[in-house]
Amino acid sequence: MKKKSFLQIIPLLLIAGLAALVMTGPLSGLILKGYDFEAQFKTPLILATFAIVARFMFAVLPMDRLRPKASELPPEPSRWKTWQQGLFLFLLLAAFASVPFLGSKYWVSVLIMALIYVLLGLGLNIVVGLAGLLDLGFVGFYAVGAYGYALGFKYLDFGFWGALPMAAMTAGLFGAILGFPVLRMHGDYLAIVTLGFGEIIRLVLNNWLDFTGGPNGLDAPPPTFFGWEFKQYASQGGVPFHEAWGIEYSKGLLDGFIYLVLLGAVAVTLYAVHRLRRMPIGRAWEALREDEIACRSLGLNHVNIKLSAFMMGASIGGVAGVFFAAYQGFVSPVSFSFFESALVLAIVVLGGMGSLTGVVLSALFLTIMPELLREFSDYRILVFGIAMVLIMIIKPRGLVQLRRPFFAIKGS
């Protein structure tokens, strides 16, 4: 891009300001007053000034220098030894596990939501990041998991521990149900169908009053630990946890317990997904993302591969749903709007498609950041949007770029 001289910029600035006035003037400048309206000039002028300044920055700043350069360097083996990595991960896990014992109840609740989004991100990462199938209805599986727990308790008397595998299987089944009709679709078409799928699930939950309770929602029971309940006084015939262990009762016990179980689930899922990428099925997912026709020419059954990606991703989403229901103690369709799908997709895209570290970091960032910026809560979505745009410009492949597994040459 050639640098423009200052004189050339001035008309551009005027056009930008005028455009801002025309577009935002009527909306922000005219204020209804009974059947009449009065004109206000302050707001549109501020907006126009803002547009002019922004246009000026664009013209003056070297925008192309912000773009990343392609790296030509070949990949190399990790600099860290296996035991060093293991120790690091163990310390990290220990630090997270110590939060309920050291930190406040508030931080435990923030981290529970963050870890639920980590789980969701890991699930969607399989579908979008590895298999390359754009899924905008991921919240559907989250809802299936959460409602699976609440409904299972209401009708079949399932507890938390029974609900975990059941929800994973049910959500996996729903993943297959979604997978079949969309086998031939790619990109935009797939995105629209999955978007519809997520909405269908939410609308069914909202309108099937007799079964799901509709907008009133359903109660989800708190989890138990080997039959011990996390209540001050146990229900008929039960023993509360704090009595069995001889500790003081506190309201944080339940959250702390959910947090630790959730942390375990996240650790197990992380390990499993890490392994999957180095296994035939994970490689097949990535190969499908890269080139479906080449996959078929190599004898890979693309139907099975797509379905397995949908099912595996959905199962993880379902497990996240159970934790969400158990933590909230209540589920209602409001929690499963399209915004959740968009947020989870943003987590995967921002983190770097396919990269586990990236997904974990961006999930933590996108859920903890709003808590830190409570005073600016009005501008939360704005900050969110700006962060997205910046990352897409500076690092279009996400915060953490995917690393290929390294294969050492055997003695030749």
Next chain:
Amino acid sequence: MTGPLLKVEDLTVRFGGIMALNQVNFTVQAGSITALIGPNGAGKTTVFNCLTGFYRAQEGAIQLATDQGEVDLCRLLGQKIRGKDFGHPPDLLVKIYYGFFGGTHLVSRVGVARTFQNIRLFREMSVLENLLVAQHLQVNRNILAGVFQLPSFRRAEAEAVDRAYTWLKIVKLEAFANHLAGSLAYGNQRRLEIARAMCTGPSLICLDEPAAGLNPRETDELARLIRTLRQDFQTTVLVIEHDMSLVMGISDHVVVLNYGQVIAAAKPHEIQEDPQVLAAYLGTEAQA
């Protein structure tokens, strides 16, 4: 290894009203290098796509000799059910079965591998991973075995990596094992695609214009590689190619297509003198 490996019988493909292939017949001898040539639009790639299961032929059969006897590749894709099938219930059941579960991947599994005219590598995966994907059916696909890294899984993976390295050595790419496939030079990508196809353990490999975009030195190397495939790995090679010096240099048998019909099938030196072939390539003198 003697006798035909592949028999194409009356293969007919129509796209709407256009006759892409009209009653194509030819055979490929086991252990041979057969070239398929013809002017642009003659139907060479259509034949390839039928052989490798990407197009469904309207009529005809493609018989591949395998260890389990002859297999009709057209049947694996699932054929249209016609009225007369109801007279033969076993045929009908077979058609219904392949209608549901058939597909391109089955063609690859009976031993036909292919490369593509426009290279189709898994660009964002490493070179070695490309070769591992090709061995999908030969490794341990049990999910639990993989997650817990059971000994059987480790053994199968190590074997797959060894096999991949063997092929990387053959195509002289072992230095690039951990590079992204998309970052390789064009000629290297062509060789990698051949190695990937060979990793599926095929009896017949179909190369679609393997020399396109290669310089003369690389083309010579390619000719050597194709001979290696046949001599050291007993693989039959079917190749589409426009580079006539390559075709005449390596092939035992040449099939010439024009307007969807086979106009000649003979040894290379005979093809060079065939009046019909010359007419197809150079045109005939205008009739007065």
